[in-house]
Amino acid sequence: MKNTIGTSLKFERTIDSAFRRVCWTLALLTILLGGLIVFEIFYHATPAIKKYGFSFLTSSQWDPANEAYGVLPEIWGTFYSSVLALIVAGLLGVSVAIWLTQNFLPSRVEWFLKTVVELLAAIPSVVYGLWGFYYVIPMLRPFAGWLHEQFSWVPFFSTPFTGPGILPAALVLGIMILPTVASISRDALSAVPSRLKEAAMGLGATRWEVIWKVVLPTASRGIGAALVLGFGRAIGETMALAMLAGNSSRLTLSLLSPSNTLAARLANQFPEAGPSEASALMFAALVLMALSLSANVFGVVINLRARYKLARVGVAR
Amino acid sequence: MSMSPATQQEFDTQSLFYNRWKSRSLRNSLMNWVSGSIALIACLPLLSLLGMVIYRGSRALSWSSFVELPPAPMQEGGGFGNAMVGTITMVSIAALLAVPSGILTAIFLAFLGPDSKLAEAVRFVARVLSGLPSILAGVFAYAMVVLVMKSYSAFAGGVALAVLMLPIILLTAEQSMRMVQARLIEAAVGMGCTSAQVVRRVLLPTAFPGILTGVLLAVARAAGETAPLLFTALFSNYWLVQEGQLKLAEPTASLAVFIFNFSGSAFDNLVEMAWSGALILVLMILTLNLSAQLLAKKLQR
Known part of the structure; x- marks a missing residue:
């Protein structure tokens, strides 16, 4: 009898700590998601940032044929x-x-x-x-x-x-x-x-x-x-x-x-x-x-x- | 203001009574009228919009609208059955991704570590994410899924919608879990429950209606989103299920993109279709919203 209570307690504890860990991880992932959104857009914009830099913000052209963008x-x-x-x-x-x-x-x-x-x-x-x-x-x-x-x-x-x-x-x-x-x-x-x-x-x-x-x-x-x-x-x-x-x-x-x-x-x-x-x-x-x-x-x-x-x-x- | 001792001898008690022709009173009633009519004007757009959607949307609506594929220009009949299936599929994918993670994160925020630094940071990120322009969720899913899988897909659309649903679910679930009375939780803890047991037996059942309200609101929002689907799911003129297979990795139609694509058409029958689609979309979303509000009202009692 004592033994079964012991094992089921242990089982509950394992579940509990796993559950806490999952929740903690998902909370962390939410922050990572925010970071990932910023990073992904920044990463894919890098070629254009390097090429056009600040002039992208001050130019009025949008010409895909000549690759001129602003x-x-x-x-x-x-x-x-x-x-x-x-x-x-x-x-x-x-x-x-x-x-x-x-x-x-x-x-x-x-x-x-x-x-x-x-x-x-x-x-x-x-x-x-x-x-x-x-x-x-x-x-x-x-x-x-x-x-x-x-x-x-x-x-x-x-x-x-x-x-x-x-x-x-x-x-x-x-x-x-x-x-x-x-x-x-x-x-x-x-x-x-x-x-x-x-x-x-x-x-x-x-x-x-x-x-x-x-x-x-x-x-x-x-x-x-x-x-x-x-x-x-x-x-x-x-x-x-x-x-x-x-x-x-x-x-x-x-x-x-x-x-x-x-x-x-x-x-x-x-x-x-x-x-x-x-x-x-x-x-x-x-x-x-x-x-x-x-x-x-x-x-x-x-x-x-x-x-x-x-x-x-x-x-x- | 002018009740200095000097005026006490000949104080006009009449001035204490309300006089509607005094400039103060006049200004007051003027403001009543002005702000009242502004508040009334604020109601007009909704009435006009709903009226137009119902009037123009019901004209071309028929049974074939729900079960047929989009028509060609000038063609009789046709419908947006594939777009409805697409919307439901993509919202389901998004819900599968966002509901469990949103609720588990909310459990962390409300119960496991409400005062931790991590919780503070998560709340801040969630608030900022809830203001993320929906088109940026589309750009994100394009970069994460479309560029990797090298194809527009229902799955990419689902990811984009999940990004928009997550903060809504997370914040409303946290809110409703915080409303659970502390003594219920304390009683469970006092009986020796582990955290997981408290969550499963007390926290989730008690907070369930509130969580469901949040999920319904998030689903309603996702169902109406167009911008994130434009270049993740794109559009398709065919059914999602072809030759017995569910084509989740291929371009997928959605009701919202259907409305956008067909609204700019030069052909009357396509524009009429767009209005019918708008009617169905609005009905779907308002139903979801009203049931969410009824749930919330029931909660308050």
Whole structure:
């Protein structure tokens, strides 16, 4: 009897230590996976990095026949469309977050609004592209045409509207990153301790005075993080831009002009690329990764700090 | 603010009452209207998008959409059966790779070594990975699998999707394991359970609904991804199973890439097919999402 207990204990212990080891190894592999992604892209980009170096970032050519590559227009297009999208998403997202957290709505309507925003996040990028191409662009056409006719001296409207371009791309992109901005801002806003709000209300402040002077300043770091993370998401968004941006590399301020982004360039060119172009595309992927990782790391760090700061004054939820 | 002692003699008590025509009150209601209409505007795109997808998607939808191969231009009928099979296959491959490793890693993060340096690092990497542009997962799988196997394949697509699923599963599983009450675990440990027994008998059963929610969300996300499949699985006009063999090492169709390829077509019947595909894809994903949310709601009770 004693013997069987001894062996089964030993058996359980062996299982246990094996199990611990497997979990530990897999945790380590997760980190290695992160490293491997960086390494693989860097490794395959090396030929292009050696050949083009820094001029890859400052040249506007993309000419596979002469093996001349540069991504300046794509970098510009990525930033331009992302900043415009962030303006749309910031305005809409923060308003939605305020309406969801500051007791504006009966709980059913609140649930509806929350669900709508969550569903927006669930719609695949390619469906946004389809919708943008067959619905948003035709809808914008008369308005954009009018803008160009009346205000063609303003650099933003200096080119005629040809369909796919920065304006529709940025609008759709803004709707796509709206859920990211809204949900992170919502977390930040609901982390504001209610006693601060109650104190301000007790002094006779109106609801919006409370929001402007107490809630938003207290949650400002979290909202900042939401904007940075939304920006990071916009930089890497691919399909909708590949379908809506126009796939034409131009350095222009015009909202109506076709454009291109790093991710859209990858999506459009990669499937048909020869070896030298593939290496240049890997370099472009590396640039994209550097941009989006720095936005992400920055956003994650701000968000953690915001929570840490709230936790230190003892007011976090 | 102006209640200095000097004003106490002739204090107008009327000023304490709410007056809707005061500039402060006016500003307040103006902001109510402005922000309310902005929040309302935020709902419009989803309604318009869903309306368009349902309206245009249902027009060309028929039984043959599910069981036939993509049509040629101008050809009647046809469907995207092979693309649906391809999507399901690749998402399954990705789930096979990402679910076990994600859950086991989450066990390490939540239970075995929650405060270790390794756990901190894993959490950070997972957060950063969850913001990785999906096309970079495709570039990674292209370099790791396509270049090595020298062929576009369903397997490469699965690897790319797994990279995107892993952080979602990992982070949600950790979250739900942390919600398991400490006293349950302490009781099990006090009875002499080994860690493996605690995990199997207490931690996993209790956290199961939360873990499942995370898995469903990850599957829903992977099913809709296009960018990582563009140059890993590519596309194919044929069935995945040919002559009784499952061709996992060959280019594979997926619903998302089907929509992308056909949406830019100049032929009306192909564009209609793309809309039908979009309807089916959206229905699949919304079903997964809603069931995940129902699960989460049940959890909260």
